[in-house]
Amino acid sequence: MPILDQLPRISLAFLPTPLHEAPNLARALGGPRVFIKRDDMTGLAFGGNKARKLEFLVADALAQKANVLITTGAAQSNHCRQTAAAACKVGLRCILVLTPSHHEEFQGNILLDALLKAEVVRCSAEAQAETLARVAADERARGNTPYVIPVGGSTAVGAMGYAAMMGELAGQLRRLALSPAAIYFSSGSAGTHAGMLLGARLYGLDLALMGVSPSRPTPHVQAEAARIASEGASILGMSLAAAPADFEVDDAFIGPGYGISTPASLEAVRLFAETEGILIDPVYTAKAAAAMIAHIRAGHFRPDQTVLFLHTGGTPALFSYADDFS
Ligand SMILES: Cc1ncc(COP(=O)(O)O)c(C=O)c1O
Missing domain, CATH: 3.40.50.1100 (Rossmann fold)
Structure with a gap:
């Protein structure tokens, strides 16, 4: 096989x-x-396309006994929306670290992230990596097990x-x-x-x-x-x-x-x-x-x-x- x-x-x-x-x-x-x-x-x-990647990423997260998915992207990120949906499906929390997008109104993926109960942390593009690391460290300090998915699930x-x-x-x-x-x-x-x-x-x-x-x-x-x-x-x-x-x-x-x-x-x-x-x-x-x-x-x-x-x-x-x- x-x-x-x-x-x-x-x-x-x-x-x-x-x-x-x-x-x-x-x-x-x-x-x-x-x-x-x-x-x-x-x-x-x-x-x-992110659904295909998430089939493997979320399986890896579950194998590592993670209880929260953390990922990042621009505010209108499709990857973030689908990660939030995947988290709902398997019963995990999801934290999204979102950087500014060209279109910021409460529409499109931003609206969907809210419906999918994602917890959103906003930051500038320059502070993205540092914020992602800090959010993960905060979760660990609270006794949680985060699974960090880099930009685009790539x-x-x-x-x-x-x-x-x-x-x-x-x-x-x-x-x-x-x-x-x-x-x-x-x-x-x-x-x-x-x-x-x-x-x-x-x-x-x-x-x-x-x-x-x-x-x-x-x-x-x-x-x-x-x-x-x-x-x-x-x-x-x-x-x-x-x-x-x-x-x-x-x-x-x-x-x-x-x-x-x-x-x-x-x-x-x-x-x-x-x-x-x-x-x-x-x-x-x-x-x-x-x-x-x-x-x-x-x-x-x-x-x-x-x-x-x-x-x-x-x-x-x-x-x-x-x-x-x-
Ligand atoms: C709709 C859509 N197509 C294509 C891509 C690009 O895929 P990748 O990031 O794997 O290159 C993305 C990434 O976010 C996307 O949202």
Whole structure:
């Protein structure tokens, strides 16, 4: 039995997520066939990619007898919202250390965190690491056992969720007799990307992993992905020393900054909605979609090829971006 199948894991997501064709979108772009892998439908508190990581992270927390999950992100973090939901599901407390976001109103993920009874500690971006450490130390001093999850759940343990996703995807592609040229996805804290590289090697999936950064420059994301993948490889007993250059990361679609819409990202949101009735989010998936759209329009793929888009969720944030669309 592969090591991945023996790791501690709890069930939080509805799996497998659908993989389906997006013919209207493909027609509008006039290029290859396009299929969408719907990780926005993992189900946990409106879905998203973090549910897969949390299946392994929360199992690890429970194995360590933790009674409180502590994590951090920007105020509109999808990872924080799904961590709060996972904590509810397994009966743990959840503390979120939140830094300022571009959209701070009581909407989107901020509203959902409150409904999910997360305990919120606010701090500046500069004080994030120190605050996270202090909150964990305070909990320990009170006799609690915290389990600290870094930004985005991007540890080697969390990355196992996306190594496993590639096995799921390999099976779906086999059944559909598809050999896609590339899969586009948002690569932020790089755990998704690292896991996908491990899974691609494990399951023999030969397609380009096109990570698109929503925030950080390419070398930063590549270095993080390589670090997490190398650690993940040792969990899986794989002889793999991942290097930054193993990770394709495009930072050309960030625009003015994290969480700030661009003309291309706004067009991507509208195009997915108008052609397929699929909602993507302005912070992550719209920028990844903008990259895929630009590359298809620039003729990177032939009409007889197939391109995948990994919808990693994030749609609750859409509601705090109403101004960008009015
Ligand atoms: C909707 C969405 N997509 C993609 C990502 C990026 O995933 P990762 O941080 O694993 O690179 C995130 C991270 O927060 C996210 O919320």
